[in-house]
Amino acid sequence: MSFTLAKTERLAAILAQVPVIPVLTFNDVQSGVETAKALRDGGLTVLEITMRTPQALDVLTAIVNEVEGVTVGAGTILEPEHVQKAIAAGAAFLVSPGSSSRLLAAGGEAPIPYLPGCSTASEAMHLAERGVTFAKFFPAGPAGGAPFLKSLVAPLPELHFVPTGGIDMGNVRDYLAIKNVVCCGGSWVAPQQAIESGDWAAIKALASEASALKAR
Incomplete structure (x- = not known):
């Protein structure tokens, strides 16, 4: 497995582009x-x-191929x-909600950056031991929220x-006010109801509001 400096730097550059990454299911x-x-037009x-639907x-x-100016990742990578x-x-x-030995090996050897997931201090320590610098914290709310992440700043x-x-x-x-948070993921910027009704103006407005946020 190889979480190389080059791929880590590429991932850092991607995550630094926006305060919120829309998590989308189509x-x-x-x-x-x-x-x-x-979403792009909203910033x-x-x-x-x-990867939760057959069409994903x-x-x-x-x-x-059709939308210029966006960087597109694949989430819910499980295998x-x-x-x-x-x-x-x-x-x-690539993004996964958690991590396993097989998935860490595959993601680490991939030619593109990989963002593995964790939800506990032990899982975070395991990722750090494997050379991971950036991790998804999921599910953030049920797993302890902003106070939990803030408590990890000093030890990790x-x-x-x-x-x-x-x-x-x-x-x-x-979340964005915490030192060890680079950006957040969220689906609220593209509500399913707005997608189904084709209300692109509403999605653009939500994206504009979110893109104006700043991470610490």
Whole structure:
């Protein structure tokens, strides 16, 4: 496994682009493309497409090919074979909700950056031992929220987190104010109802509000 400096720096550059990374699930390609355009126009240029639907890989490829100015990652990577499929679809980075030895090996050897997940201090320590610098903290709210992440700053200063799960405009600033948080993941910027109704203006407005936030 190899979490190389070059890939870590590439991941750092991606995560630094936005205060919020939209976490998106789509059932059809066109909705995905239009949502990506609205989010981009609102200032959110890094997207995570979750691999939770049969159409996910097609949506990811379509956004990569049709929407300029966005960096698209594949989320909900659960198995080593998901890594290769996401890369083939055009993903620029990989995200998993947790981590396993097999997945860490596959993600570490991938040619694109990988953001593994954790939800406890022990899991965070395990990732740090494997050379991980950036980790997804999921599910952020149920796992302890902003106070938990703040408590990890002193004992694990080398780790930086992307909290995701249970975050919205009501609490996102609490996370972004923490020293070891680089950005947050969230689905509130593209509500499913807005996607289904084609309300791209609403999604753009939510993205504009979120893109104006700043991490510490």
